[in-house]
Amino acid sequence: MHFDVFNGDADGILALVQLRLSLPKESTLITGVKRDISLVQQVPVDSASSVTVLDVSMEKNTSALQNLLNNDVAVFYVDHHRTGDVPESPLLTSLVNTSPDVCTSLLINDYLNGQHNLWAIAAAYGDNLKAVANRHCSLNGINSMLSNQLEALGTYVNYNGYGRTTDDLHFHPADLYQQLLAYENPTSLFSNKSSLFYDLETAYQQDMNKAQTAEVLFDNDICKVVCLDDAAWSRRVSGVFGNELANQAPNKAHGVLTRNLDGSYTVSVRAPLNNKQGADEVCIQFPTGGGRAGAAGINALPEEQIETFISVLHNYYD
Template structure:
């Protein structure tokens, strides 16, 4: 039995779309909201004969990975997050690149020699890898209008992945994958009857309108921190709102914090676009923190550490 394990954001979903278009395979899908990254432990070790793992940190899944490898389960692991020490095991094929300007879908695109490059471009836009997306768009000769469509599509798919639980999302990530993998090209998906593109576009615009009134907790030369409500719309929009803030002020770091029901905070951090490093180093200083150099997060920042976090964020980029 094969298991496909993937992050529920644009990068994870569209990485798997590329792979399964190129290599159709019956599989058990294991995914969740974007911040649900401890996914390998959900794989049935006894049943699994092979596993593909996309866009989740190896460092955060190392125990479950080792358990699979100890059972001689073949694992293909493609990712761009912090990996920690990569196991040396003949059953593991690891494609790990933590460069701040790549993402999992771009690594898959390289593996497939550009076979489904339009999906890779869409994912790169969605993961806010704008320069990398534009370079690929130049290579394939996309028009400005086509770039705008793929950029918006990537943003909408990414936006759909944010939430406390799958109930916060408009589409469960596994169902969204099954919908999108039917289409050879993202343009086919956009133009389809009852397109998810247009459904997500409407929802995205409504949620972003709410985010414009976000409370600003700190704003200085190096960093800006805003707070969103404890509400489904706020949880959905936290990541893409952070990306938009980063794009508007590329020399600043940004953090979007969302109040949780237990009075802790979910934190989404974006390093300055002109200095894409350090976001992961900041977040791992706090419980439940992790991510990559350009974008990272904290799942449950204790309320009494909020001021410390704001101070660490601002000081890091001085």
């Protein structure tokens, strides 16, 4: 039995869409909300013959990955997050690049020689790699109307991945993947006014309008930190709102806090777009932190550590 394990954001979903459009395969899907990254451990070792892992931090899944390899399960692993110690095994094929200008979908795009590059470009936009996505559009002769549509698609699919649980989401990531897989080309989504693209667009705009009233906890020339209400809509926009703030002020770092049930806070961090490094270094200073150089997060920041977080964020980029 084959398992496809993928992050529930735009990069993970659209990487798998590309892969399975080119290389169809019967598989069992394992995914979840964007911050649910300990996904490899959900693969049942006894029944797995092979596994594909997309856009899931190897560093956070090392023991589960090693367990699969120890049980003779072949693993194809593609990612752009921190790796930690990469296991050595002939059963492991890995395509990992932690450059801040790379995402998993772009790695899959290269692997497939650009067979479904429009999906990869949408994913790059969704991961807020706007300059990279624009360059791919230019190289492929994509006009501004289509590039704007691909940017919107990536943004909306990414937005759908954020939530405390999948109950917060408009579409379960596995369902969203399966619906998108029905489209050989994303342009068909844009021409169909009843497609899920327009459903997500309406929901996204409603939630982002609410985010404009976010409480500002700290703001200067170095960084800005805001706090959103404890609500499903705020959990859905926590990541994409951080991207929007980063695009508005590319020289500043940004942090978006959302309150959790236990009184702690989920934190989304964006490095300055003009200095895309260090977001992961900031977040790993806290027990539940992780991510990549340009964008990272903390799953449960205690309330008493908010000031410490702001200080660490500010001092890192000062």
